[in-house]
Amino acid sequence: MHHQSESRGLGHALRWTLVAVLTGVAGGLAGLGLAALLHVIQHVAYGYSLDTLFSQESFQAGVMAATPSRRVAILTLCGLIAGCGWWAIYRWCKPLVSISRAVRGDSPSLPGVATTCHALLQIVTVALGSPLGREVAPREIGAMLAGKLSSYAALTVDESKVMVACGAGAGLAAVYNVPVAGAIYVVEGLLFSIGWRTVLPAIVTAVIAALVARIGLGTLPQYDVPHYACTPSLIVWSMLAGPLIGLAASQFTRLTDHARSRAPHDSRMLPYCLANFLFIGLLATLLPMLLGNGKGPAQVGFDGAVSVQLAAILLLLRILITWTSLRSGAAGGLLTPGLCNGALLAILLGGVWSVLWPGTPAGAFAVIGAAAFLATSMRVPFTAVALIFEFTRPSPEFIFPVLLAVAGSVATSGYLRQILDRARRPQDDSRTAAKQAGL
Template identity: 60%
Template sequence: MLLALLLHEIQHLAYGYSASHVIGNESFLQGVTGTSPARRVAVLVACGVIGGGGWWALYRYGRPLVSIAAAIKPGGARMPLAATTVHALLQIVTVALGSPLGREVAPREIGAVVASWLAKRTGLTGPERRVMIACGAGAGLAAVYNVPLGGAVFVLEVLLGTFGWSAVVPAITTSAIAAVVAWIGLGDEQQYHVPAYAINAQLVVWSVLCGPLFGAAAHGFARLTSRARSASPKDWRLPLYSLVNFAGIGVLAIGFPQLLGNGKGPAGLSFDDDLGIGLAATLLVLRVLITTTTLRAGAKGGLLTPGLANGALLAIVLGGLANHVWPGMAPGAFAIVGAAAFLASSMQMPVTATVLVLEFTHANHDLAIPMLLAVAGSIATLRLLERPPPTAAAPMGERERRLAALREPTTRASAD
């Protein structure tokens, strides 16, 4: 709750909108669009300076960071409290100033590090400690997005990889408590308000046909961002790369203010069926570009909302083209389906992605049918693309043939 309030406060101060209401009716996209182009560039330059300098100082003087995945492994190292907190705050500040990365990693890290500290203080066993660190991370996700079920399923499917009762009960309990506590400052609000879309034959058929396309696109996006993240610097180049990257994003935002932020704005426009094919395609290309360059420059953040936005924008393009072949489909409904399919494959969490999109949008549960069909096709395509190619057997040399001849009678005797 406090991280989300900090994010909103920084957004309002940086872009000068709804200054009297931290949680108001004016969205970030509306505030950014209403400010001057020069201010957008200035804020993004400041983002580059703060992010680049902050992360360089953290890597230079702070304790080595430990990821949540590493912390929940058997015998995993503990997450350093101070360094993890600074890392999370830098993510919140940069996303608030316009970074295209997601804000969900910061509350997950804070929840996990607090759970790790509590587990040590209370003397929990190793398996209990792993469960509680994962639950802390899921609770952070549940609180910041008001998705209690999504937070619990994220713990079970992604972090722990089990739906056993010993994990289900604490995961559901902690995520529910966290979401309710966050209502104190954030209110019981859903992330996206969408029209009441109805399911029809066009939506079902195109979800089946386009599911593999979302899987292939998500596979490419995941590989691109993974390479960019692994190549990011941690030395003196980080502040320089960060400044150049965010200044470039500020220049792009002069003509496309929808690019700023984690992607919630473009996703909302897509769900509302308020984007044309041309603008959606342009935003999709530019968002993939700036997300990749931001990771390459060394900035940190999540890919949940960026993946959601990419799937929604791609769906608007595909849905708009599909309507020329078979009219009658609402692109906004297909955007919801496409967001789930893309997110499921880009983060390899089909169940969590479906639950999250339903909780994000409060969409008609009938949409779960085409959503699940698209997710199934997307995940199947991802698995096919990630399958290693068969390797041809190397030619057997003289020595290998003799050894094989010596082993053959023994093998047959053993079999008999």
């Protein structure tokens, strides 16, 4: 009996290990496949060479080389695909389960057809120029495949939840080449638990996924950023700017949450999406940099190659089109859009600071601002710090101003959230009392 119990325990441990390894491989293949699909659609839509599918030729360069009429036509097509596609998904692909719901609910699984269609539609629309992010799609596919593997291996419900979360982290690690951030995101953003049963599989799956994706995507970071020096001016600025960035990021989150909560899930999506993306296409005739998830503006921000005036225009317009896209019913992530907003806002704040204390490159402000904005808008500060360091690979001493800005941003947004919660409590209590009194 004792040997049988040991045998069953060993068999279960082997199944658990095998599922973790296969989840990493599946997440890596999902990230690689979705990235390839994204690049193919971008190259075909905007007419730049397929020979450079995985090269450093940027989407922004392809968009700027396209004629204004082509941009309008492609964005109109994007609106048609978005409106029809998401209406069809909400109409026929049920149920549509989010990653957080799968991890925290009673059934740790995502439906195959609905999840795949939802993810592919995000990739297609982002490739055509949607201002939303592409990171949700590989996370959804990775989580869905992890759930299938866990079910096939007959893991427990709790073990399956861990694997689903790890699948999401693996997808993130693969598509952006960020194994450290992918592992931290699993623990900080999904499981809220630190222990070897969560940390170990999170690390294993994220590392394997990133290594698999590197076969096609290479090892270069997402952004090519100079090694800016950590100066006393930058340290002081980070302490002062962090709270301001946190305030802006918390308002951005409220704005996007409001847009999502009011978005239609019926036939109104077609005219809404058509109008929204046609509007974006018309804006892009003058500012092609607006198209896409925000990687282009973020890169020029990190390079310090954007003026304060242009940064202000891009920031306002990108917030606007992100809101209108979500409000029309389009789906997508907010990681790169948030990073872009943080970089542009930091350039504005840095421009003011440089009048008082000159000498700091604008790109240095942008890197720090991107981290502080992401930390609050995504509500995962440690993941945000890891993302910025894996995205840009700055000099090691840059960790000091980044942490100062992130701390100020998160503390300010948390304090603001407490104030809003206290303000809502009397209103909720009065509504409850009115219902109990039959009013």
